[in-house]
Amino acid sequence: MIKLSRYVLYDIVRSKIILGYTLFLLIISFSLFQMEENNSRAMLSLLNIVLIVLPLVSLVFSTIHYYNSYEFIELMASQPMSRTKILLSEYAGVSISLLSAFLVGAGVPVILFAADATGFALLFTGCCLTLVFSSIAFWASVMARDKARGIGLVLLLWFYFTLIYDGLVLMILFNFSDYPLEKITLLLSALNPVDLGRIFIMLQMDISALMGYTGALYKDFFGSGTGILFTASIMLLWMVLPLWLAVRKFKKKDL
Amino acid sequence: MIRIENISKKFRRLQVLDTISAQLIPGQVVSLIGPNGSGKTTLIKIILGMVRPGSGEIFVDGHLISTDPAYREKIGYMPQIGRYPDNMKVGQLFGMLQHIRNASDEKTDKELIGLFELEKIFEKPMRNLSGGTRQKVSAAVAFLFDPPILILDEPTAGLDPLASEILKEKILQGKRKDKLILVTSHILSDLDELTSHIMYLQEGKLQFFKDIDTLKEETGELKLGKAIARIMKGEQFSNNWIDKIMTLRKDEKIY
Numbered sequence: 001m002i003k004l005s006r007y008v009l010y011d012i013v014r015s016k017i018i019l020g021y022t023l024f025l026l027i028i029s030f031s032l033f034q035m036e037e038n039n040s041r042a043m044l045s046l047l048n049i050v051l052i053v054l055p056l057v058s059l060v061f062s063t064i065h066y067y068n069s070y071e072f073i074e075l076m077a078s079q080p081m082s083r084t085k086i087l088l089s090e091y092a093g094v095s096i097s098l099l100s101a102f103l104v105g106a107g108v109p110v111i112l113f114a115a116d117a118t119g120f121a122l123l124f125t126g127c128c129l130t131l132v133f134s135s136i137a138f139w140a141s142v143m144a145r146d147k148a149r150g151i152g153l154v155l156l157l158w159f160y161f162t163l164i165y166d167g168l169v170l171m172i173l174f175n176f177s178d179y180p181l182e183k184i185t186l187l188l189s190a191l192n193p194v195d196l197g198r199i200f201i202m203l204q205m206d207i208s209a210l211m212g213y214t215g216a217l218y219k220d221f222f223g224s225g226t227g228i229l230f231t232a233s234i235m236l237l238w239m240v241l242p243l244w245l246a247v248r249k250f251k252k253k254d255l
Numbered sequence: 256m257i258r259i260e261n262i263s264k265k266f267r268r269l270q271v272l273d274t275i276s277a278q279l280i281p282g283q284v285v286s287l288i289g290p291n292g293s294g295k296t297t298l299i300k301i302i303l304g305m306v307r308p309g310s311g312e313i314f315v316d317g318h319l320i321s322t323d324p325a326y327r328e329k330i331g332y333m334p335q336i337g338r339y340p341d342n343m344k345v346g347q348l349f350g351m352l353q354h355i356r357n358a359s360d361e362k363t364d365k366e367l368i369g370l371f372e373l374e375k376i377f378e379k380p381m382r383n384l385s386g387g388t389r390q391k392v393s394a395a396v397a398f399l400f401d402p403p404i405l406i407l408d409e410p411t412a413g414l415d416p417l418a419s420e421i422l423k424e425k426i427l428q429g430k431r432k433d434k435l436i437l438v439t440s441h442i443l444s445d446l447d448e449l450t451s452h453i454m455y456l457q458e459g460k461l462q463f464f465k466d467i468d469t470l471k472e473e474t475g476e477l478k479l480g481k482a483i484a485r486i487m488k489g490e491q492f493s494n495n496w497i498d499k500i501m502t503l504r505k506d507e508k509i510y
Binding site: 003004007011014015068069070071072074075076077078079080081082083252253254255 | 300304305324354355
């Protein structure tokens with residue numbers, strides 16, 4: 001499997017898209033830290049980048065990569081290689097390259113300018129989101145029949161997780177404001193990795209005023225260490241579950 | 256040895272293969288023929304595990320293929336349309352396959368690479384190759400690990416006469432080495448010199464599976480092409496031997 005991942009990685013590195021992504025993150029983060037005199041304000045801007053751009057890049061890049069390496073997958077399927085191994089090697093290659101791009105592009109500036117708890121929380125969330133959204137992208141690509149549908153599906157998912165979902169949560173909160181909704185709100189937030197990531201970093205920043213209604217509840221519930229552990233395990237679930245579904249579907253698929 | 260047991264496959268509502276059963280043994284050169292869309296490629300892909308059958312089972316050397324992908328070590332596959340990673344160079348392709356299989360140089364059969372003069376294009380990326388050159392690469396890949404079973408889907412289509420002769424000679428050499436060879440082709444004169452058995456598929460059904468001498472005797476034609484043409488037209492198409500094949504017990508050898 002490591003051998004296969006190496007070939008996947010080699011292919012990705014040569015395409016230079018990852019290099020562009022790394023440079024983009026580097027330039028954005030450095031300029032944010034240079035422009036804002038207050039580091040925590042720069043961190044907030046960076047947080048928004050991480051929460052919006054990172055899922056988008058992970059989703060689209062993983063999907064395009066999956067369809068572009070279809071020939072490679074086909075070739076490997078005719079070799080003594082199990083389907084699970086093939087798909088997991090692809091995932092490993094994609095996520096390793098996206099992770100290293102993030103760690104170089106955002107990690108280096110953060111460590112240089114804001115190497116505190118908030119900084120590390122941001123890096124941790126970024127890594128989690130990268131893994132989660134490439135895993136979701138793999139699931140979508142295996143499900144969709146062709147490239148256009150696949151990319152359409154991941155764009156829809158991105159809209160859903162970054163924009164529509166928050167709207168839905170707010171709508172539910174407004175419409176049912178006469179009922180006790182605390183626990184349901186907590187559950188609803190766990191259903192969106194982007195929200196989870198936002199809450200995790202916000203708690204480190206200790207600026208709950210900016211968190212909005214969904215986040216304010218977390219302040220009480222997730223102030224403790226168990227809360228953070230809970231967040232981390234939900235994130236893990238978000239990584240494993242779509243990937244597992246993708247592998248299950250991929251094993252039955254006609255290539 | 257390949258044992259095919261009651262394989263059926265549907266693509267949505269279209270019945271591509273309908274309860275196919277056959278047993279192929281080493282030393283046979285089996286020609287799989289039939290009109291376009293009769294399910295030849297699908298059957299081959301099912302044997303390779305690239306398409307999952309709707310029902311039925313396939314055993315290669317007594318092992319059920321759906322349980323362990325290791326059986327594909329024994330099969331060399333030449334696809335109808337060879338699709339390879341675009342960025343990969345020809346030399347890298349061979350290197351990668353050898354590396355993934357952990358095969359030392361002594362265990363590989365690079366005769367075809369030499370005969371097709373592929374070393375000259377080792378530095379060319381796969382995307383720049385013409386259709387015929389791709390076919391040459393596919394053929395060299397199929398024979399690379401000197402496998403006991405060869406599955407060749409339209410091997411001579413797109414090859415120039417010289418390359419076609421080289422490949423036919425290589426197939427005959429495999430036959431002498433007691434390999435099991437499964438070939439599909441529309442160029443019946445090509446098969447004439449190679450084939451020992453004919454497997455005829457039509458509309459997803461196995462119409463007959465006979466050795467070539469019996470076939471020629473029954474149709475009264477010496478040329479394979481004419482014999483097949485006669486059968487396609489429905490002349491002298493006696494049903495008793497089809498019935499005989501269809502009612503064979505599972506483990507009984509057909510020949």
